[in-house]
Amino acid sequence: MPHEDYLNATYGIRSWLLTTDHKRIALLWLGSVTVFFFIGGLFATMIRIHLLTPTGYLVTPETYNRLFTMHGVAMIFFFLIPSIPAVLGNFLIPLMIGAKDLAFPRINLLSWYIYMIGGCFALYSFATGGLDTGWTFYTPLSSIYSNSAVTPAVIGIFINGFSSILTGLNFIVTIHTMRAPGMTWFRLPLFVWAHYATSLIMILGTPVIAISLLLVGLERMFHLGFFNPALGGDPILFQHLFWFYSHPAVYIMVLPAMGVISEIIPTFARRPIFGYSFIAGSSIAIAVIGFFVWAHHMFVTGESVYAALTFSFLSYLVAIPSAVKVFNWTSTLYKGSISWDTPMIYALGFIGLFLIGGLTGLFLACLGLDIHIHDTYFVVAHFHYIMVGGAVMGYVGGLHFWWPKITGRLYPEALARIAAVTLFVGFNLTFFPQFILGYLGMPRRYHTYPPEFQVLNVLSTAGASILALGYLLPMLYLTWSMRYGKVAGQNPWPATGLEWKTDSPPPTENFDVTPVVTWEPYDFQNRPDLGLTAGAPSLAPAHGDD
Amino acid sequence: MQSQLPFSPDQASNFAPHVDDLMLFITLICLFFAVAVTAAIIIFFFKFHRKSPDEVGVPIHGDSRLEAAWMIVPLILAMAMFGWGAVVYVDYRHAPPDTLDIYVIGKQWMWKAQQPNGLREINELHVPAGRNVRLILASEDVIHDFFVPAFRVKMDVVPGHYNTMWFRPTKPGRYHFFCSQYCGTNHAIMGGWVTVMEPADYAAWLSGSSGAEANPVVAGEKLFAEKACVTCHVANGTGRAPSLNGVYGAKVLLADGSTVVADEAYIRESILLPNAKIVAGYQPVMPTFQGQLTEEQILSLTAYIKSLQSQPVPATGAGIAPTTEKR
Numbered sequence: 019m020p021h022e023d024y025l026n027a028t029y030g031i032r033s034w035l036l037t038t039d040h041k042r043i044a045l046l047w048l049g050s051v052t053v054f055f056f057i058g059g060l061f062a063t064m065i066r067i068h069l070l071t072p073t074g075y076l077v078t079p080e081t082y083n084r085l086f087t088m089h090g091v092a093m094i095f096f097f098l099i100p101s102i103p104a105v106l107g108n109f110l111i112p113l114m115i116g117a118k119d120l121a122f123p124r125i126n127l128l129s130w131y132i133y134m135i136g137g138c139f140a141l142y143s144f145a146t147g148g149l150d151t152g153w154t155f156y157t158p159l160s161s162i163y164s165n166s167a168v169t170p171a172v173i174g175i176f177i178n179g180f181s182s183i184l185t186g187l188n189f190i191v192t193i194h195t196m197r198a199p200g201m202t203w204f205r206l207p208l209f210v211w212a213h214y215a216t217s218l219i220m221i222l223g224t225p226v227i228a229i230s231l232l233l234v235g236l237e238r239m240f241h242l243g244f245f246n247p248a249l250g251g252d253p254i255l256f257q258h259l260f261w262f263y264s265h266p267a268v269y270i271m272v273l274p275a276m277g278v279i280s281e282i283i284p285t286f287a288r289r290p291i292f293g294y295s296f297i298a299g300s301s302i303a304i305a306v307i308g309f310f311v312w313a314h315h316m317f318v319t320g321e322s323v324y325a326a327l328t329f330s331f332l333s334y335l336v337a338i339p340s341a342v343k344v345f346n347w348t349s350t351l352y353k354g355s356i357s358w359d360t361p362m363i364y365a366l367g368f369i370g371l372f373l374i375g376g377l378t379g380l381f382l383a384c385l386g387l388d389i390h391i392h393d394t395y396f397v398v399a400h401f402h403y404i405m406v407g408g409a410v411m412g413y414v415g416g417l418h419f420w421w422p423k424i425t426g427r428l429y430p431e432a433l434a435r436i437a438a439v440t441l442f443v444g445f446n447l448t449f450f451p452q453f454i455l456g457y458l459g460m461p462r463r464y465h466t467y468p469p470e471f472q473v474l475n476v477l478s479t480a481g482a483s484i485l486a487l488g489y490l491l492p493m494l495y496l497t498w499s500m501r502y503g504k505v506a507g508q509n510p511w512p513a514t515g516l517e518w519k520t521d522s523p524p525p526t527e528n529f530d531v532t533p534v535v536t537w538e539p540y541d542f543q544n545r546p547d548l549g550l551t552a553g554a555p556s557l558a559p560a561h562g563d564d
Numbered sequence: 565m566q567s568q569l570p571f572s573p574d575q576a577s578n579f580a581p582h583v584d585d586l587m588l589f590i591t592l593i594c595l596f597f598a599v600a601v602t603a604a605i606i607i608f609f610f611k612f613h614r615k616s617p618d619e620v621g622v623p624i625h626g627d628s629r630l631e632a633a634w635m636i637v638p639l640i641l642a643m644a645m646f647g648w649g650a651v652v653y654v655d656y657r658h659a660p661p662d663t664l665d666i667y668v669i670g671k672q673w674m675w676k677a678q679q680p681n682g683l684r685e686i687n688e689l690h691v692p693a694g695r696n697v698r699l700i701l702a703s704e705d706v707i708h709d710f711f712v713p714a715f716r717v718k719m720d721v722v723p724g725h726y727n728t729m730w731f732r733p734t735k736p737g738r739y740h741f742f743c744s745q746y747c748g749t750n751h752a753i754m755g756g757w758v759t760v761m762e763p764a765d766y767a768a769w770l771s772g773s774s775g776a777e778a779n780p781v782v783a784g785e786k787l788f789a790e791k792a793c794v795t796c797h798v799a800n801g802t803g804r805a806p807s808l809n810g811v812y813g814a815k816v817l818l819a820d821g822s823t824v825v826a827d828e829a830y831i832r833e834s835i836l837l838p839n840a841k842i843v844a845g846y847q848p849v850m851p852t853f854q855g856q857l858t859e860e861q862i863l864s865l866t867a868y869i870k871s872l873q874s875q876p877v878p879a880t881g882a883g884i885a886p887t888t889e890k891r
Contacts, residue, residue, distance in 0.1 A: 390713070466752045
């Protein structure tokens with residue numbers, strides 16, 4: 019491409035490793051989180067192959083326990099939590115609000131380096147025999163009895179937490195102070211609202227997991243008695259501390275994905291989103307109420323009945339804002355002008371899978387039902403529906419939607435649609451049988467199981483092989499498209515956000531002239547610049563495409 | 565009772581039908597919403613498919629009444645789910661007074677159950693149908709969980725304190741139980757079988773083996789003497805410590821004026837952390853036995869102290885609160 023953009027403005031490894039350009043930092047993140055996704059995915063593959071037979075033929079019990087632990091740690095702390103915010107959020111938030119960069123560009127780079135250091139500790143833990151405590155690190159197993167590499171892992175997660183906190187801080191200050199003229203709060207894209215809510219959780223919650231894991235590390239190293247009953251400690255204290263962060267953490271993982279969906283649906287239905295202020299408000303409501311439900315993970319620990327009643331009640335409340343989003347997204351399709359483009363397939367897939375995942379949360383929040391399904395495969399299915407069917411589909415859908423802006427290239431559409439459908443089918447086959455396994459009584463974290471559970475396990479593993487294909491295809495064709503994909507043009511869809519009013523890929527300073535915003539979000543009626551006039555082709559030609 | 569839900573275990577306890585009914589209720593509500601939303605998406609997708617490349621949709625921004633409706637209706641349904649679940653759970657967390665008590669100890673990686681007459685089982689639990697059974701759960705090491713899918717109940721087993729769970733088996737048979745809180749290497753094989761027997765069969769099985777020496781009350785009495793508890797806790801109330809006759813289940817008056825019911829947890833705490841609660845009128849001189857007794861020994865002492873419930877309570881030196889209310 020003849021003109022200068024952020025990709026070709028400067029060359030050399032130093033210009034990437036010492037960049038303060040939010041767009042380049044986003045690509046650094048893309049590389050790193052993809053590596054951890056691959057590692058976590060490898061562990062998942064081994065788990066599902068091992069579970070093909072009731073007695074398990076692939077690995078020893080010790081290894082299996084390390085596999086599911088490391089799968090959880092890699093996927094949650096080093097893939098899901100950063101993914102959308104650090105890749106898409108970093109790239110897009112300044113563009114979406116009309117700014118040149120985030121408020122603190124160097125802190126942005128620092129955030130990535132902190133993640134890399136934390137990641138190295140985690141990889142060291144994986145490489146030196148691994149971790150076998152479960153990603154939940156329950157005490158006293160993790161603080162006293164486990165013989166695995168707990169200390170490096172908790173150090174890695176502790177360090178990584180600061181990466182989250184700094185990113186959240188950066189986003190909040192940016193959104194408050196760097197919006198272009200005319201970009202009022204209620205003209206912000208819902209993606210930005212979602213990241214604002216996520217950032218609140220990152221800042222308020224992450225310190226608590228840091229302290230919780232620090233205490234585990236200290237107890238291990240110095241035989242202190244925070245959680246050890248023999249020294250007067252309480253194992254349940256750890257669970258309160260741990261879940262106080264880790265429940266809001268699931269909202270860190272899903273709110274950004276919801277933000278992505280709120281961008282994709284109006285774009286490919288070509289009409290404003292239904293209920294903008296309700297969707298914006300629901301993101302904040304989820305962030306706030308989400309801090310008050312943590313002990314629904316502890317209904318059978320012997321916690322007080324009054325606590326259990328309170329947390330069950332609040333857990334039902336937190337479901338309502340999510341339901342509001344689903345209804346509003348669905349209503350956005352009404353009287354739209356809808357196309358089948360790949361991002362839309364991902365968005366609809368998200369709605370379907372998040373619907374199942376979210377609704378099954380209602381089963382788990384139900385006290386009388388939880389005493390049966392707690393710690394069974396029902397829970398495993400529930401959170402994978404939300405984390406994978408929801409958050410990961412939102413991430414991959416978002417990558418597709420903004421791929422032209424990030425790389426200036428289009429991916430092969432037909433192949434992309436096939437991959438999206440493959441992902442959806444493979445996902446359901448993998449995880450739906452697990453709901454049934456759970457109600458039948460198969461506990462989670464089991465390397466061996468009674469033979470009557472085999473058929474469902476085989477179905478699940480078969481689904482996983484299809485799911486793997488659904489992930490592999492985009493990895494391949496997206497990489498291919500960076501060099502051989504069709505040149506995209508400024509606004510191929512077209513979409514209404516500010517990010518689409520600059521070149522693809524954007525210049526380093528994002529906008530040649532600071533934009534002045536005079537239009538409402540997702541307004542397809544009053545945007546002649548989108549080129550949607552009678553007779554005009556829907557794919558606007560790229561500027562300077564010679 | 566045959567199970568009514570597809571894909572569910574046998575119903576073998578009083579809780580099972582309630583849990584299955586609750587499952588059906590929530591499934592139907594969620595299925596309704598899932599189908600409604602999916603149908604709407606599919607219908608809209610085809611009805612409003614883009615017909616020409618430049619077509620745009622109709623700019624409908626929102627509808628506050630619709631928003632209110634789809635917040636209020638789900639909220640009402642959610643409260644129904646919460647309410648029914650709460651009723652079942654509150655019942656589950658409050659064992660009735662007339663239970664058959666069985667002590668269960670979980671440790672890496674096996675279960676030991678102790679029947680009321682002292683008969684011990686490893687990775688097995690025999691219970692009579694039609695009786696309310698209460699399990700008193702203790703852990704020797706990490707957190708475990710005792711889960712019986714056919715009963716639809718589970719409870720964590722936490723080191724450092726007791727948890728209790730109760731159920732009434734309803735259908736004779738053999739049912740899986742599983743450890744249901746990850747506890748290390750052999751978590752997945754730390755399970756066994758619950759055998760529900762007709763009451764007559766259970767009684768026969770129970771007396772079938774000579775559990776005399778293994779009787780926890782007898783073992784506890786021996787320990788009570790061996791560990792010199794008897795030197796202070798004199799039965800007639802003349803010792804340095806309160807008599808333990810009649811104390812189990814009674815309200816004890818503490819030095820700070822409050823009262824506490826002397827249940828298993830109180831007895832255990834008094835042995836391990838004697839200064840946590842001082843009985844009114846007594847000095848804090850009891851040494852702690854933390855680290856000197858295994859969980860089984862504590863359970864034996866508890867069983868012995870429970871057996872003193874029917875012993876004559878001395879007029880002075882009992883520590884029981886003036887308004888005596890037995891459970």
